[in-house]
Amino acid sequence: MEENYAKTEEDVMSRTFPTPDQAAFVFDLDGTLVDSVYQHVISWQEALRDVGIELSVWRIHRKIGMSGGLFMQGVLRELREAGREFTDQEVEQLHNLHASHYLPRVPEIQPLPGARELLAHLSEAGIPWSIATSGRRVGAAPMLEKLEVDPQHPMVTRDEVKRAKPDPDLFLAGAAVLDMAPSNCIVVGDSIWDMLAARRAGALGVGLLSGGYGENELERAHAFRVYADPWDLLSHLDELGIRAER
Amino acid sequence: MEENYAKTEEDVMSRTFPTPDQAAFVFDLDGTLVDSVYQHVISWQEALRDVGIELSVWRIHRKIGMSGGLFMQGVLRELREAGREFTDQEVEQLHNLHASHYLPRVPEIQPLPGARELLAHLSEAGIPWSIATSGRRVGAAPMLEKLEVDPQHPMVTRDEVKRAKPDPDLFLAGAAVLDMAPSNCIVVGDSIWDMLAARRAGALGVGLLSGGYGENELERAHAFRVYADPWDLLSHLDELGIRAER
Numbered sequence: 505m506e507e508n509y510a511k512t513e514e515d516v517m518s519r520t521f522p523t524p525d526q527a528a529f530v531f532d533l534d535g536t537l538v539d540s541v542y543q544h545v546i547s548w549q550e551a552l553r554d555v556g557i558e559l560s561v562w563r564i565h566r567k568i569g570m571s572g573g574l575f576m577q578g579v580l581r582e583l584r585e586a587g588r589e590f591t592d593q594e595v596e597q598l599h600n601l602h603a604s605h606y607l608p609r610v611p612e613i614q615p616l617p618g619a620r621e622l623l624a625h626l627s628e629a630g631i632p633w634s635i636a637t638s639g640r641r642v643g644a645a646p647m648l649e650k651l652e653v654d655p656q657h658p659m660v661t662r663d664e665v666k667r668a669k670p671d672p673d674l675f676l677a678g679a680a681v682l683d684m685a686p687s688n689c690i691v692v693g694d695s696i697w698d699m700l701a702a703r704r705a706g707a708l709g710v711g712l713l714s715g716g717y718g719e720n721e722l723e724r725a726h727a728f729r730v731y732a733d734p735w736d737l738l739s740h741l742d743e744l745g746i747r748a749e750r
Numbered sequence: 751m752e753e754n755y756a757k758t759e760e761d762v763m764s765r766t767f768p769t770p771d772q773a774a775f776v777f778d779l780d781g782t783l784v785d786s787v788y789q790h791v792i793s794w795q796e797a798l799r800d801v802g803i804e805l806s807v808w809r810i811h812r813k814i815g816m817s818g819g820l821f822m823q824g825v826l827r828e829l830r831e832a833g834r835e836f837t838d839q840e841v842e843q844l845h846n847l848h849a850s851h852y853l854p855r856v857p858e859i860q861p862l863p864g865a866r867e868l869l870a871h872l873s874e875a876g877i878p879w880s881i882a883t884s885g886r887r888v889g890a891a892p893m894l895e896k897l898e899v900d901p902q903h904p905m906v907t908r909d910e911v912k913r914a915k916p917d918p919d920l921f922l923a924g925a926a927v928l929d930m931a932p933s934n935c936i937v938v939g940d941s942i943w944d945m946l947a948a949r950r951a952g953a954l955g956v957g958l959l960s961g962g963y964g965e966n967e968l969e970r971a972h973a974f975r976v977y978a979d980p981w982d983l984l985s986h987l988d989e990l991g992i993r994a995e996r
Contacts, residue, residue: 716808
């Protein structure tokens, strides 16, 4: 066996190994590129109240970005009604109620500082990037316009995958639409569900504080770095090994 | 000198020292006893937008509970306009705009789980407690009714002290209305401004997650313990050395 090991510099240089492409980015949407988390939180509280469920706002906030099914399981546990389950019909009803409270708030939602500039910079520098969101396409599409992004830009939504975060499907699909290996992708998100899904996808997770989680919560969920918002990330791309000039 | 030291058990027993009373509680209001933080956050965002200032929601959240003057200083720094200052008139205008957005939301605000039970339990057990809030009396008074508290119960608001949190004035006054030494008070709050003000008042700070801050943020700000919400605190009073039976 040992005779096969490289012994000299010349030996080392002669060995072949895959040369990875420049890293690509897969972005979460709500709380990462657009400032929509608190509107989602309040809309969920109102939807739950419509069906007679009173839940503290912070507990809803900590569940934003999870798949709808897991969200409902978490809600039941908080209510100490873990034995009970929501029927599919009730889950569907709650999603519709949430949408009815959330959609009127869409006009007031703004891109996060630096989001437009970050995406434009990556495009100019030839660094591939996609969006992968637990939200539905109907809610996500208007955000592309706010972000001044081509409506045809690669984006994966809840409609196109079997399981939402923290399952890895969305980020695996977000890498696939770029024709990149997940291991070569940097996943940027604001929630611990993003970090868990990134880890399970084999990608590197980077956290943003702009969704309202604390720095330590994201680091505990294996964020490699945590930045304040897209602007702060854009100013520190070198820390992620991104070589493009600014 | 050394001859004065107690040498025997009898010596020790004969020494006198002040015997403190049972500890008292001083409670923050928003995010600690009532679930109002996110409504405050959104109302501040709307007020700032009214005067042409766009600020991310999470940055507002992290400033809730501070004095109005410090809040405004922080807003200007976030906008990278640290050189500029708000005039007193502008600060007053923003407070009025905030109130105009917040007050219509008051009816939807609920007590946090266990808040009524915690306050009722302390009263029954003869443990003194007061409320000390950075908010104005006009906004705080309706919350007492929601909490099923006597409108005459000791409460200190922004109107009655010179400086709001994180200056210690509110918690010093909250101890004084109970005729207790601050060092004998447990201050319960949801924000790092509560923990800083508690520390400066010489009281013990205890954090609640119900305002949306992360556990580690509160611990870093010297929370002695962190509980989920008033219900969780009520279930763990023994951990704070409170001897009352439940």
